[in-house]
Amino acid sequence: MAESNIRRLNQLLKAYKCHNTYNVLVEDLAVALASSRRNVALIIKRLVALGWIEWQPAVGRGQTSILKIQTSVDEALYQTMVEQLEEDRFDLISKLIEQYREKAVRALTRAMGIECADLSMIQK
Numbered sequence: 001m002a003e004s005n006i007r008r009l010n011q012l013l014k015a016y017k018c019h020n021t022y023n024v025l026v027e028d029l030a031v032a033l034a035s036s037r038r039n040v041a042l043i044i045k046r047l048v049a050l051g052w053i054e055w056q057p058a059v060g061r062g063q064t065s066i067l068k069i070q071t072s073v074d075e076a077l078y079q080t081m082v083e084q085l086e087e088d089r090f091d092l093i094s095k096l097i098e099q100y101r102e103k104a105v106r107a108l109t110r111a112m113g114i115e116c117a118d119l120s121m122i123q124k
Contacts, residue, residue, distance in 0.1 A: 001046075002080045003095060008033060008043050009052055010073050018072050023064035052076060073100070077107035085111055 015032035016022050029040045047053045056066040071079075077100060084093050096104040 002083070002092060003099075005046055005050060005052070006073065006076050006080060006096070009047060009069070009071065009076050012053070012069055013073060016067065016069055018069045021066060021068045024067045025062075025064055029067070074103055074107060077104050078110055081107045081111035
C-alpha cells in the first residue's frame with residue numbers, strides 16, 4: 001500500500017506544486033492520477049490519512065474542491081523508510097530503491113542516520 005501511495009503522490013506532484021493551494025475539480029484529479037472519479041476519492045482519502053495532502057471537498061456537482069499537497073516525494077520516501085526499518089521489513093525498501101533510485105537511497109540513509117559524507121564511501 002505504501003508503494004502505491006507514494007506513486008499517487010508523485011503523480012499529483014507532476015500536476016500540482018507542493019505547499020500551494022489549488023481549486024480543483026475531481027475530473028482534473030482523475031486525469032492527473034490516470035484514474036476513475038470513484039478511485040480518486042479513495043486515493044485522496046488515503047493521502048489525507050497519511051497527512052501528505054489537505055483536502056476540502058466541494059459541496060455540489062461542478063464545484064471545485066481545495067487541494068494542498070503537504071509532503072514531497074522525498075519526505076514520503078523518508079517516512080516510509082523509517083516505518084519499514086522500525087518493522088524490520090526490507091522488501092518494500094528494495095522496491096523503492098529500484099523505482100526511485102537516488103531519492104530512495106537518500107531517504108534510506110537519512111532514516112538510518114548515516115551522514116552524507118559516509119554515503120560517498122558506500123558508492124565507491
